Amino acid sequence: MALQDIRAPTLGQALRPNIWDGVAFVLVIGALVLIVYGGEQTVVPLSTLDAAPVSLDPANLPLYALRTTMRMMLAIVCSIVFTFIYAALAAKSRRAGMVLIPLLDILQSVPILGFLTFTVVFFMNLFPGRVLGAELACVFAIFTSQAWNMTFSMYQSMRNVPKDLEEASQSFHLSGWQRFWRLDVPFAMPGLIWNTMMSMSGGWFFVVASEAITVGDTTVTLPGIGPYVAMAIKEQNLPAISYAMLTMFLVILAYDQLLFRPVVAWADKFRFEQTASASAPTSWMLDLFRRTRALRALTYPFATLNKAVSNLHIALPGGLKMRARSGPSSLIVDAVWFAVIFTGTGYAAWKVFAYLSTTLSPSDVFSAVGYGFITLARVIVLIALATLIWVPVGVWIGLRPKLAERIQPLAQFLAAFPANLAFPVFVVIIVRYGLNPNLWLSPLMILGTQWYILFNVIAGASAFPTDLREAAGSLHLKGWRWWTKVILPGIFPYYITGAITASGGSWNASIVAEVASWGDTHLMASGLGAYIATATEAGDFPRVVLGIAVMCILVTLFNRLLWRPLYAFGERRLRLG
Amino acid sequence: MLSASVVFASADQEKLMLELTTQTSLLDIRGVCRSFPKGSGEELLVLEKVDLTIHSGEIVGLLGRSGSGKSTLLRIIAGLIAPSSGNAKCRGETIVGPPNGVSMVFQSFALFPWLTVLQNVELGLEALGIDSTERRTRALAAIDLIGLDGFESAYPKELSGGMRQRVGFARALVVHPDLLLMDEPFSALDVLTAETLRTDLVDLWVEGRLPIKSVLMVTHNIEEAVLMCDRIIVFSSNPGRVAAEIKVDLPHPRNRLDPTFRQLVDSVYARMTQRAEPKMPTLDGIPGTSVGMVLDHVSSNVLSGLIETLAGPPYNGHADLPVLAGHLQLEADEIFHLGEALQVLRFAQLSEGDLMLTDAGKRFAHLETDARKKLFAEHLINYVPVMGLIHRVLDERPSHTAPAARFRNELEDYMSENYADETLKTIVSWGRYAELFAYDEQSELFSLENPH
């Protein structure tokens, strides 16, 4: 009967384990041991790193993979906590939102590797002589590559909570805290999970770069996959590179199967739809856990705790305020608040100017902007090329559901795969054939990000209504007309979503992609990415700041002037159904 | 079920009468006004000096045209928004924030899709801090009462619309509110489901099994109000005011075919059309002052269809609104919309619950498409001031084009942004049909079709 499902199993039943308990138990304990083991390694003194440098022995790879994965997981946890706090503040408090949201927009466009430069020094000083400082710096760098889009997604969801549910929770006297856990978080869940997965994929790209940190005279090499790859590249060791690729493949596969699929399958109930979907996502891992008895019983205390915490009567700034109009007192507070913001901004601007103007001249600014435009040109050309290639391919795949089902995970996997591993191939080819690095290093920027275009187009084409296709068929729309009148408008919103992600990723990647090396061969293209990378290596902080600032401005302008209007257009005119 | 409720009915009526005589007032609304800011920065008055008292033991219905502020009033009572002026008291206390002892059933159900039926029902109790055993008992009792047995662990998306609204009821009832607010609770359901739910609810009420003292429900449906309510409050629009109050003294269960029932329905229709009439003189006044006339969007196809129906048998140009609504399967509110649109265009006349074609309307019915368009265009220019304005502006400008913003701004001096949009949409669609002008959605530009 239905009632049985909702009552916790009685104790006698729960304690008798079944076979699935055995399997699940091993998995859980195994994970715990690995975490503890990995954690122990972080408190050793920094000097041990020099004593035992990264070795290319493949036997070390599992440990390296473990440490790298733990850093990423830790960063994801930090991102989630950050997301909850930041998004809640921005969504619930009008005054905080005024500052936090534009700030987030800018943070999103700051090149991630730029952060590294400043934070390494800070964290190393926080724990002098300990590996922990470097570990934290690395985790922080990964965090900065993951957090922003998650926060944005959460914020957007919180602002778009359906009005009737909001009123229902108010009229049933839910406290602000209860409302947050019962309404805001569940509603934001699907978007948040999707963005977490994207973030995890994106994080790999930067992990490889941020585990081996060189800032001026400070060089820290943490045991992990990143330094392993870096060393393999330096020593021109092809087998080592392929081992690293294999390891990454396995790691990505493992967390996809063990972590993300179960979460996605579980979170299906949070999708805000009034009808049940035909094909709900499934996960063998989740099924396994649902079949266990004892382990499930073990989770009840947590479920109870979770329930108790979310039911606490904590007063938070509630969503809707019951006020017909804002009184004069609130206007005064607003005025004070604006004054504080503008004073703070003015002070910061003056400080930055003072710092930069001692070492930099206007000509530096011009050259940085010039480099910026070179990189901008690269991004535009590459996105255009990727569009020309992947849109037809994506449409072709997307219109064949069977094929799409199989290709989709592959495209997602390719997006997760750190493109830096492919760099050596390009360097070798460029050197062998004496090609121009300015031209031929460019594709590296989009190597990892083009897949976003592909899988969004696939998704769009799969979602294209069959009746429209049939109508187009019966009207004998073919060739060019079919593309421009039928399918391209149909997939446009999806394409834009993919292209925005791809272009943002390409900007970020330029710092890594415009400088590539293989052994002693160093290739460099001129561009803003190379500019920042060089300045970082030289420990030239003013130029790093300048480069980052220019990139920030360009990316933000690019987003505001091109992508946002296109996106709005797509949403307004071309969204089907 | 039916025979049982008949037995209970008389006993309950007595209880009702008893309670009414003691005059325990649950809700007291005195001179409540509410306005919303308009696009132009001025205020749009939605509720004007509303007085309303609800006593223990009655079901009160709130009837009124779309946009007359019924939901706004309900939200004020639910403590979701504050009145601009006036006083709203629940059980003697001024309402600030959702009052205790009031719960609400939503038109859209407003169920949390990630919670099971049981969890949805328990939610309100959790917020009150009731401990888990009592919570479970009360929730199961409410689920049982409302006929959801066996669906406890289902998720809302697995349920049909009717079942979902039952969850909505159970969730509202489980907190044992004194006053139950319902905003068009049946309008998202199909006809049969809605009828089942209505009778179930009335039966439970009559049997005294609902843990509530009074109900206030908003509806568009006149028959529904007459079927369920002890008292019907008719709202007028622009701004919303209490226009009439009608007592329904029929015993439950009520029979829709009963002549007294029909008579009541007819009289409510008549009251509602009465309120529509005072609008007319302003139309006949100086044109231009009525640019602010709100036009609800009704497609020109529907209008022609309605004119044809009216002109043909059995109506022959004169129809009783309830009959016409039944024939066309429209709700009272929708038929008023259509009737009013025809009235604005002088193709028909509304009065005393009847809709009569004018001479122009009769002529229209017998014309060919092109001639119809011409007649329609003539009436648009003559009787819809804003149409005349647009036509004039387009004619006068050398480019024969004008941006929509030009007229939207003007409209927003008189009405809220939503209404201005709606009115503009109507203008575009009627103007296109009449071939008065062309409109480009991309550039939001009006242009003269054949400039001369």
Ligand SMILES: Nc1ncnc2c1ncn2[C@@H]1O[C@H](COP(=O)(O)OP(=O)(O)OP(=O)(O)O)[C@@H](O)[C@H]1O
């Ligand atoms: N939050 C708001 N801001 C601005 N205007 C509002 C707001 N809420 C309601 N209005 C306006 O108040 C008027 C009355 O709205 P309300 O929803 O109360 O009408 P209603 O009688 O419930 O209509 P319906 O029968 O269509 O539900 C409308 O003109 C609407 O545009």
Ligand SMILES: [Mg+2]
């Ligand atoms: Mg309403």
